Amino acid sequence: MTGRGREYASALFDVAIADGCIEEIHDGLQTIKEVIGGSEEFKELLSSPAIPKEERMKIVEDSFGGKVHEDLVAFLCVLTQKGHIRDIDECFEVFDEIYKESAKKSTAYVTSAVELDDAAKERLVDKLQIMSGHLVEAVYRIDESLIGGLIVEIDGKRIDGSLRKRLKEIKEVMEQ
Numbered sequence: 001m002t003g004r005g006r007e008y009a010s011a012l013f014d015v016a017i018a019d020g021c022i023e024e025i026h027d028g029l030q031t032i033k034e035v036i037g038g039s040e041e042f043k044e045l046l047s048s049p050a051i052p053k054e055e056r057m058k059i060v061e062d063s064f065g066g067k068v069h070e071d072l073v074a075f076l077c078v079l080t081q082k083g084h085i086r087d088i089d090e091c092f093e094v095f096d097e098i099y100k101e102s103a104k105k106s107t108a109y110v111t112s113a114v115e116l117d118d119a120a121k122e123r124l125v126d127k128l129q130i131m132s133g134h135l136v137e138a139v140y141r142i143d144e145s146l147i148g149g150l151i152v153e154i155d156g157k158r159i160d161g162s163l164r165k166r167l168k169e170i171k172e173v174m175e176q
Helices: 004-019 023-037 038-047 051-065 070-082 085-103 118-132 161-176
Strands: 105-112 133-141 150-154 159-162
Touching: 004 023, 004 085, 004 159, 023 038, 023 051, 023 070, 023 085, 038 051, 038 070, 038 085, 051 070, 051 159, 085 105, 105 118, 118 133, 118 150
Parallel strands: 105 133
Antiparallel strands: 105 150, 150 159
């Protein structure tokens, strides 16, 4: 990461606050991420010096004009014009961090040995919301090697309540 994406994302967030369109910008970034995020070809097209800047900006306007907030189209045009479109992934990531912090939202990555039922998921999210003081969106993964229990990663913290970890701790105590 260059850090340039952080500057752009912060500036975009400031514009979104000033224009009162934070939710629209956040939602529009998700739309753009779906189109550009996985396409190195699209990023290459928008950063190619072989294509005049005016044509590249027209591609941006044709691709996203009327589909996302006009501030986002202008934002993409600036990135394209300055030759910084490759920083877009960092912009997505940083904007999302700033957005979640300002909205008091967190994403919890929950890894379990088996699929959790809906009631267990609801209880877990409730506890995580109390613990973090934020609204929590959970992303669930299964890793059978955990044997049992959960690993939760939220707000830069890791809570490892897996059976695998407990067995490892018991083994270490027995080896002493």
